[in-house]
Amino acid sequence: MPYYDYRCTKCGETFTVKMSFEEYGKKRVKCPKCGSAKVERVYVAVAAKTSKKS
Ligand SMILES: [Zn+2]
Numbered sequence: 001m002p003y004y005d006y007r008c009t010k011c012g013e014t015f016t017v018k019m020s021f022e023e024y025g026k027k028r029v030k031c032p033k034c035g036s037a038k039v040e041r042v043y044v045a046v047a048a049k050t051s052k053k054s
Contacts, residue, residue: 001018001020002018002020002021002024003016003018004016004017004041005042006029006031006039006040006041006042007039007040007042008031008033008034008036009036009039009040010031010034010038011031011033011036013033013034014042015031015033
């Protein structure tokens with residue numbers, strides 16, 4: 001299942017939502033921190049994500 005990265009335009013929280021493509025078209029994504037629906041998609045390069053070492 002694909003992951004979608006979002007950023008809340010209200011509080012600036014970034015979060016990842018895991019959902020199917022079908023859900024993506026229907027689901028209302030809300031910020032888990034403040035509950036705002038004013039979120040925007042964040043496009044993260046896959047390479048940058050997988051190569052990250054902590
Ligand atoms: Zn928020």
